[in-house]
Amino acid sequence: MSETSAWVIFIAAIFTNNILLANFLGMCSFLVCSAQIRTSLGLGTAVTFVMFATTILNYVIYHFVLVPWGLGHLQFIIFIAVIAAFVQLVEMFVERFSPKLYFALGIFLPLITVNCAILGACLFMIIRNYNFLQSVGFGLGAGIGWALAILLLAGLRQKMRYSHVPAPFQGVPIAMIITGVLAMAFMGFAGMVSIQ
Amino acid sequence: MADSQPFACAACRPKGLCQGKGRVTLKGGSWANNPLAVQVLGICSALAVTNRLENSLVMGAALIFVTVGSNLFVSLLRKCTPHRIRMIAEVAIISTFVIVFDQFLKAFYWDMSKQLGPYVGLIITNCIVMGRAEAFALQNPPIVSMVDGLANGLGYAAVLAIIGFFRELLGTGEIFARPLLSGEWYTPNQLMILAPGAFFTLGIVIAIFNSIKGPKPQEKK
Numbered sequence: 001m002s003e004t005s006a007w008v009i010f011i012a013a014i015f016t017n018n019i020l021l022a023n024f025l026g027m028c029s030f031l032v033c034s035a036q037i038r039t040s041l042g043l044g045t046a047v048t049f050v051m052f053a054t055t056i057l058n059y060v061i062y063h064f065v066l067v068p069w070g071l072g073h074l075q076f077i078i079f080i081a082v083i084a085a086f087v088q089l090v091e092m093f094v095e096r097f098s099p100k101l102y103f104a105l106g107i108f109l110p111l112i113t114v115n116c117a118i119l120g121a122c123l124f125m126i127i128r129n130y131n132f133l134q135s136v137g138f139g140l141g142a143g144i145g146w147a148l149a150i151l152l153l154a155g156l157r158q159k160m161r162y163s164h165v166p167a168p169f170q171g172v173p174i175a176m177i178i179t180g181v182l183a184m185a186f187m188g189f190a191g192m193v194s195i196q
Numbered sequence: 197m198a199d200s201q202p203f204a205c206a207a208c209r210p211k212g213l214c215q216g217k218g219r220v221t222l223k224g225g226s227w228a229n230n231p232l233a234v235q236v237l238g239i240c241s242a243l244a245v246t247n248r249l250e251n252s253l254v255m256g257a258a259l260i261f262v263t264v265g266s267n268l269f270v271s272l273l274r275k276c277t278p279h280r281i282r283m284i285a286e287v288a289i290i291s292t293f294v295i296v297f298d299q300f301l302k303a304f305y306w307d308m309s310k311q312l313g314p315y316v317g318l319i320i321t322n323c324i325v326m327g328r329a330e331a332f333a334l335q336n337p338p339i340v341s342m343v344d345g346l347a348n349g350l351g352y353a354a355v356l357a358i359i360g361f362f363r364e365l366l367g368t369g370e371i372f373a374r375p376l377l378s379g380e381w382y383t384p385n386q387l388m389i390l391a392p393g394a395f396f397t398l399g400i401v402i403a404i405f406n407s408i409k410g411p412k413p414q415e416k417k
Binding site: 024116123176 | 236238244284288294313317321323391392400402404
């Protein structure tokens, strides 16, 4: 693992190992907030930023605090606390300096705390034993990949408003099917780079 | 007291443990308000671990354990938890149970723990657990909260098992690594094990639920 460059991991996290389409993380807000392109763009940006920052924070905390003290098994609770605290901080910051953005993001910011993609990225980073640079690349790439996926789905769903979907499939089921097709399309990137 | 409630379950009628809400809670959680198929919560793990039936069952068991435990403790502590910090208190309780289960898997079922990977830890951010703590356990006494946790856990585990069954069957032709569809006439469809198969299967399962339950699935309890 250690010989893969951070750049490769960055690209792989966006395309071949897209955190949403290959690892199914962050589905809840993905389905709820993908009705419009604008909201999904806001959410995608927020998630990318928070994911990037918390992967770095959690990397530092895990390797410099938890491991030396033998507290590795507490990683879940520490990670989620770090994420919650960081989101709170970002929220206060955004509210103070950019009220417009704050209202645009609305409920999405606090929701990011329970977005499994964020915690998932942190856990993948630990499980795959990334070093610092690789973690930076992975955090950023996973965030961008997630934002890309939600934007694509939002675009598709906007078009779909004009099509006739069978009654039982309306809403979530058809969104799942479309996501499946998207995932198939992303599988086409598989030969490009690979991490695991 | 329990006699005046039509839905009291027979088991706890004399004591009125669930205050007559036991059965209706159980049914609501596992069928009418099924967390996965009706409310569409917690689908991340539902998609990720269902490539084999075995994984799905273990994940279902994990979620039952965590929802029951966290609902019980959130409910026990509901009177002395300040409203403003209730979220972090809930997260702390939930993570405790998740850590317990994770350590248990690591100690006794190492292979399974390896296969589930980060998804056991991700139960913390599973909306079902948090949602039940927030929506039910905060307002209800401990025993009935446990029933609610059990019901939702069972509902989740059942749907997970269905998805896992079909994905493993169609994807590999095997169930529990025992060949069921013979290789002579059935070519395993690799797509079902990979990501797209998960999305398709869950979409179809939800659509079937919708068509059974009629056009308006989003009724409140």
